[in-house]
Amino acid sequence: MPVTTRTSATATVDAAGDTAAAALAPIAWKMPTTGAVVVLLAALMALTAHGSTRFQLATSADFFQLPVLTLPARPVILIMALAAAVATGLAARWAAARATIPTWVVATMGAAFVVAFLTWAGAGRGTLIPLVTILASTVALSVPLVFGGLAGVVGERSGTINIAIEGQLLGGAFVAAVAASVTSNPWMGLLAAPFAGMTVALLLALFGLKYRVNQVVVGVVLNVLVSGLTGFFFSTFLADSSTLNRAMRLPTIAIPLLSHVPILGPVLFKQTILVYALYVVVTVLSFMLFRSRWGLRMRAVGEHPKAADTVGIKVMRTRVNNLVLGGALAGLGGAFFTVGSGLRFTEDMSGGNGYIALAAMILGAWNPLGTLYAALLFGFATAVGQTLGVIGSPIPANFVLMIPYVVTILAVAGFVGKVRAPAAEGVPYP
Structure with a gap:
């Protein structure tokens, strides 16, 4: 049986071709x-x-x-x-x-x-610019963005477009507030929040995966649905209720010794359990996504589902399971708006953070660590805007409120061209 081999001349020609192609590539200014x-x-x-x-x-x-x-x-x-x-x-x-x-x-x-x-x-x-407060607020404000972005990473790495992160965050905030108020325990609100995100994720799986409705359209509809439902329940039952909608806050947990280190202590080690959970989830997911069989199968389903199916991977089950896991993460992030911040639930209090979380996911190249860095950037922009609004600023107040959204647009417009989405993202199978 003849065997075809690459000659050194062929390799030289290929290398010369690659060099010529690089030389002809447009300069990125x-x-x-x-x-x-x-x-x-x-x-x-x-x-x-x-x-x-x-x-x-x-x-x-x-x-x-x-x-x-x-x-x-x-x-x-x-x-x-x-x-x-x-x-x-x-x-x-x-x-x-x-x-x-x-x-x-x-x-x-x-x-x-x-x-x-x-x-x-x-x-x-x-006036004093409280640098430590800005940095601590950056970490705290990035919580819903990180959890929402990770929900997008888990879903889209397995091939499902998750536009419904906004609805999952809002649903998590709503359920956390109600559960905490009914039980008079913010920890119960934290435990209940993921189920709201999982419910929205199951609806997305039902219509987007089982019935093959366009996943972007389903995600937008679910966002509107959750906004309408929570708005209705708020105006009907929660607006004037002292039993269903109370301001309850998770305790701040100071890590002994570490929390007293100047600058870094208050920023990283004097936070709520949500921030510490963020550290754990990002670390575990970063390892599991690229160094475990679960992560390999998930990425295979998102890149080439037919090949994954050929070797025995259940494509539909993998996508649904990861979508539900992502919904749980987003619901947990939504708890930040109520029990994580000590606030009562109000209409649409997620404030578009789900869409910023999507931008963080894209800017982070569908990578947990990249998503964390991008979310911290957006959280920092929000913290700076809030601080300037308190201490006073030569910038008009309305422009200060625009800072996080302007940063989001500039960041995505500047860097999104360098990343590639999973190949089978949004493609129904079989």
């Missing part, structure tokens, strides 16, 4: 352009900044107190502009060479802009 905009904005902020900015770096419970950091606004912003300019120049150099721009270059641009913006916002105002 996206990041250098973004860096140029950052430099321009920093320069404008430096021109309008006066006085100094004060940053609070410690809390009263820390092992030792860090002094308030007072910085001259204009010089600091100019230094940040210079750092951004250097990073932009390096990015342009790598882009012109059609090479991958290192992550640290992009991170330098982002950090320079954030420091310049916070310094400019607090310049000459005489």
Whole structure:
């Protein structure tokens, strides 16, 4: 039987072809352009900044107190502009060479802009910018985004488009509030919340997988359905009820010793159980997705369901099970809005976080760790907006409220072209 082998000449021709194709590829000027905009904005902020900015770096419970950091606004912003300019120049150099721009270059641009913006916002105002509070709020506010994003990762890695994350978050918030109020125990609300997300996920599986209705359409309809149902029950039974809708909060759990470490302690180790559960879920899911048989089967179903079926993997069962698991995660994230924040349930209190969670999932390349980083970015934008609204800001209040959504649009528009969705996402089988 003849055997065909690759000759060295053929390999050389292929390598030359790959090199020529890379040379003909268009230059991606996206990041250098973004860096140029950052430099321009920093320069404008430096021109309008006066006085100094004060940053609070410690809390009263820390092992030792860090002094308030007072910085001259204009010089600091100019230094940040210079750092951004250097990073932009390096990015342009790598882009012109059609090479991958290192992550640290992009991170330098982002950090320079954030420091310049916070310094400019607090310049000459005489108020403290509570940096520790902003970072702690970032972690807390990212909870529904991370759990919602992970729900999308689990569902879409197995081939099901989960647009219904918004409804799962809202349903989780509603059930958590009612269960906690009826039992006078916020822990019962936390335990009940995942079942709301699982119910929405089962409806998505029924119509989107069994009856093959367009999964995007079903997801949007389910979001509207949950919004309508929870709005009806709120206005009919919960609005004026002191027994069905009470403000109950999960206790803050301080990890001994670690919670007293300056800056990092209050941010990472003085949170509710939801934040600690986030650490565990992200770690476990990151391992299971890429280093377990369960994860391999899930990814196989999402990439090539026919091949997975051929080797004995139950495609429909795998998709339904993962969709229900994702619904439970999203419902758990929805509990943050009520028992996680100590608030009563109100209409549509999820506030579009389900769609931002989808953006975090896409920006994170359908990867649990990437989703976490993207969610932290959006949580940070929200925390900054809330802080500026409290301490006062030269930016109009309505524009401050727009910050997290603007960051979402810019982030997805800037980086989504670099990622690829699972090949069989949204494709019915069999």
